Each structure stands twice: as structure tokens, then as C-alpha cells.
Amino acid sequence: MKEAMNQYFSLRKEIAKEGLDFLFKTPFDEDAESLIYIGEVDEDEYISWQPVEKGFYDFNSLEEDLGVRIHPSVIEYFNSYYFADLDGFINDYYIKLESVLKKEDIDSYSNTLKGYKNNHDNKLENIPLGIEGNGLNVVVDNEDGSVKLEDFERNSFEVISESIELLITSLRLKR
Numbered sequence: 061m062k063e064a065m066n067q068y069f070s071l072r073k074e075i076a077k078e079g080l081d082f083l084f085k086t087p088f089d090e091d092a093e094s095l096i097y098i099g100e101v102d103e104d105e106y107i108s109w110q111p112v113e114k115g116f117y118d119f120n121s122l123e124e125d126l127g128v129r130i131h132p133s134v135i136e137y138f139n140s141y142y143f144a145d146l147d148g149f150i151n152d153y154y155i156k157l158e159s160v161l162k163k164e165d166i167d168s169y170s171n172t173l174k175g176y177k178n179n180h181d182n183k184l185e186n187i188p189l190g191i192e193g194n195g196l197n198v199v200v201d202n203e204d205g206s207v208k209l210e211d212f213e214r215n216s217f218e219v220i221s222e223s224i225e226l227l228i229t230s231l232r233l234k235r
Contacts, residue, residue, distance in 0.1 A: 061133065061136035061137055061140050061224065061225055062113070062140050062141070063225075064224075064225040064226075064228040064229045065111070065140050065141055065143075065146075065228060067228075067229050068146065068148075068228045068229065068231060069111045069141075069143070071233060072084070072233060075233045075234065080233075081108075083145070083233065084098075084108050084109055084110065084144075085102075085106045085107070085108055085109070086106060086107065086109050086144035086145065087105060087106055087107075088101045088105050088106065088107045089161060089162075091161075091162055092142075092144075092161040092162050095112045095142065096109045096110055096111070096112050096142050096143065096144065096161070097109055098110055109143070109144045111141045111142065111143040112141060112142045112143075113140070113141055114139065114140065114141055114142050114160070115139075116139050117138060117139055117166050119135050119138075119166075122166070122170050122173070125170070126170075126173060126174065126177060126184060128177075128184045128202070129202075130184075130187055130202065131187060131200055131201070131202045131203075131205050132205075133200060133205045133223060133224045133225070134187050134189065134200050134224070136224075137157075137158075137189070137224055138158075138160055138166060138169070140160075141160065142160050142161060142162070143159060143160055143161075144159050144161060145159060146158075146159065146228070146231075147231070148231030148232050148233050149231065149232045149233075149234075149235055150220055150221070150227065150230050150231055150232070151220065153192050153193065153196075153209065153220065154192065154193030155190060155191075155192055155193075155198055155220075155227070155231065156190050156191050156192075156193075156198075157189055157190035157198065157228075158172075158189055158190055172188055173187070173188070176188045176197075179212070184202055185201070185202055185203070186199035186200065186201055186202055186208065186210065186217075187199060187200045187202050189207070189224070192209050196209040196210060196211055196212075197209070197210040197212060198210075198220075199217075200224060205222075205223050205224070206219050206221065206222055206223065207219070207220055207221040207222075207223065207224060207226075207227045208220065
């Protein structure tokens with residue numbers, strides 16, 4: 061997972077150097093892990109950021125609370141880096157994955173998981189990981205780790221990647 065993220069963040073840096081510096085700007089959050097911030101907050105309340113490797117967060121209590129084992133790739137994703145944005149295009153879709161800005165993000169993510177489980181017959185066959193530009197959920201199949209787009213209204217799924225790692229390395233930052 062870290063290698064896929066390294067590749068993605070390197071690509072993001074290359075494109076930012078081409079004049080798209082907004083790729084490493086984010087609204088300032090005083091509760092975020094300050095290690096990711098670079099420089100000062102600008103007049104629009106944005107600040108530059110950089111990905112920073114993070115330590116391991118144990119998901120056992122969350123899994124016990126939810127009564128489910130979370131796919132290992134999702135746990136790896138949340139234990140790789142602190143970062144503000146991980147987004148891009150795959151096929152004709154714009155994908156925005158969950159950011160990891162602070163230790164408490166796992167706590168807020170647990171609320172997301174509980175809400176998702178509640179809306180899916182009290183099951184977590186898929187684990188939410190982000191959103192698609194038209195409002196579809198980006199989910200990880202909790203059995204095989206594939207990444208899918210979920211249309212909740214139609215109760216349909218479309219596989220867009222075999223894994224989170226492949227999704228991340230396939231994301232384009234320009235159309």
C-alpha cells in the first residue's frame with residue numbers, strides 16, 4: 061500500500077510543479093496532524109501540505125464494535141500516511157478517497173462505517189472508502205478487496221479496480 065501511495069504522491073508532486081500547486085493546498089484544520097503542514101496559512105485559510113508516514117492504528121476494537129473483520133487493505137490504507145487529499149480520475153470517473161489528517165479520523169470513520177452498515181441491512185459486505193464525482197459510493201468488497209462504485213438507489217455495483225493499490229496507481233490527475 062505504501063508503495064502505491066508513494067507512486068501516487070510523487071505523481072501529484074510532479075503535476076503540482078507544472079503550476080497546479082493547489083494539489084498540495086488544503087483548508088487549514090487546527091486539529092490535523094501538524095506534521096503534514098508546510099508554511100503558513102494564506103489569506104483564503106488554506107495551507108500547503110505533504111504526506112507523512114504514520115504509525116499503526118489497531119482496528120480490533122472497531123471491528124469488535126461492528127462485529128466484522130475489515131478487509132486488510134482498508135486497514136493498510138488508513139495506516140500508511142497522514143494526507144489531505146487522494147483523488148483523481150479512473151476511466152470516466154472522478155474518485156475522492158478518504159483523507160487521513162489526524163488520529164481521530166479513525167473515530168469519525170467508525171461513524172461512517174456504522175451509518176453504512178445501518179443503511180445496508182446491518183451488514184458490512186462492502187466497506188466505504190470514498191465518493192465518486194456524481195455521488196456514487198466508492199467501496200471495497202470486504203471479501204476479495206476489489207474496489208467498486210455503488211449506486212445505492214439502484215442497489216448496483218460496478219468493479220473499477222481489483223484492489224485499493226491498483227486503484228491508487230491507476231488514478232490520473234488530469235483528464
